[in-house]
Amino acid sequence: MTNIPPEGLEEEIPAARRRLASRLRELRRAAGLSQEELGERSGWGQSKTTKTETGKTVPQLADVEAWLRAVAAPAEVRDELRDLAEVALSATSSWKREHSRGLRRNQLRYARMEQAASTIRIYQPGIVPGLLQVGPYARRVxxxxxxxxxxxxxDAVGARMARQDILYDEGKRFEFIVTEATLRWRPGPPQLLLAQLDRLVSVSTLPNVEIGIIPLGVEAVALPHHSFVVYGEPEVDDEVLVIIETLAGELTERDNDTVQLYLERFTRYRAAAVFGADARAVLSRVAAETNGFVDQ
Known part of the structure; x- marks a missing residue:
């Protein structure tokens, strides 16, 4: 079990999401409907209504429309709620804000999302993903x-290392896609990179973990764009979301169409990658070349 303090597992619900949940709850109560009755009118169970009203999940636009029909909301209220839902489904946060309370807290936030998801897909064209980093590499990054x-x-490095315990939970599935250039990026001496490459070889043998590498010599199937993480599996998890890192901050997308766009892009990257023994052969080749720099 991941050794993450309880306070790190508590979700801080953004203002727009809280406001949306509150307004939907107010509308249901004003219409004189129970949570079960609203679910029956909208075509879902009471659990979904409860999670929406507490802000645990963000409703899709289609769900908000169904909710508004169920409570016979007037036109001006419908416009207000649609706007709130669009904001809640796509949230941007600057690194300045995310780091303002310390780097460790951000690691605990990622741990919460990892524990909630049955499947995690990570595409990283630049650096080794945090869940795969060794301590010295993580510290430099x-x-x-x-x-x-x-x-x-x-403390932040320690929290990132603690997050990695989840890789051994065989009830979860992890898919990593990195480029060969990622393996060659060196934030420290050659020995540090050699230790990191060895760690990748070891983790690649776990039964619930796939590490795919896109070799340098492979013809491109899509533009590399930016790194992203997809948390959750459609039709399995209550919520699927995408975290996209930019230079200035982080974008969180919950809109189903946007999530599907990233899942399709991940599938294209995956088609260009090698796995298993072929991936370990790439790691061995990069390690051999890196070893040549040790005494220089």
């Missing part, structure tokens, strides 16, 4: 990505 100079670097 986090130091480079700490422009605000937060002082809890040690």
């Amino acid at each position: 986090m130091a480079l990505g700490n422009p605000s100079g937060q002082v809890d670097l040690d």
Whole structure:
């Protein structure tokens, strides 16, 4: 079990999401409907209504429309709720804000999302994903990505290492796609990269983990764009969301159409990647070349 403190598993619900949940609850009550009755009118169970009203899940636009029909909401209210839903489904947060309370807290936030998802898909064209990093590599990466100079670097690295326990939960599935260029990016001495490559070889043998590598010599199937993580499996998890990292901050997308766009893009990257023994052969080749720099 991942050794994450309980406070790290509590979700901080954004303002737009809280407002949407509150307004939907108010409309249901004003219409004199129970949660069960609203679910019956809208075509879903009471559990979905409860999770929506508490902000645990963000309703899709189609669900909001069904809710509004069930409570016979007037036109001006419908416009208000649609606007709220669109904002709640797509949230942007700057790194300045995310890091303002320390780097460790951000790691605990990721841990919460990882524990809630049955499947996690990660595409990373630049650096080794955090769930696969060794401690010294993680420390260098986090130091480079700490422009605000937060002082809890040690605690943050420890939290990132603790997150990795979840890789051994065979009830979850992990799919990683990285480029060969990712394997060659070196945030420290050659010995650090060699240790990181060895870690990738080891994790690639876990039964619930797939590490795909897109070799440099493979013809491109899509533009590389940016890194992203898809948390959850459609039709399995209550909610599927995408986290997209940019230079300035982080974008969270919950809209089904947007999620599907990223799932399709992940499938295209996956088609260009090699796995298993072929992936380990790429790792061995990169390690052999890196080893040549050790004494230089």
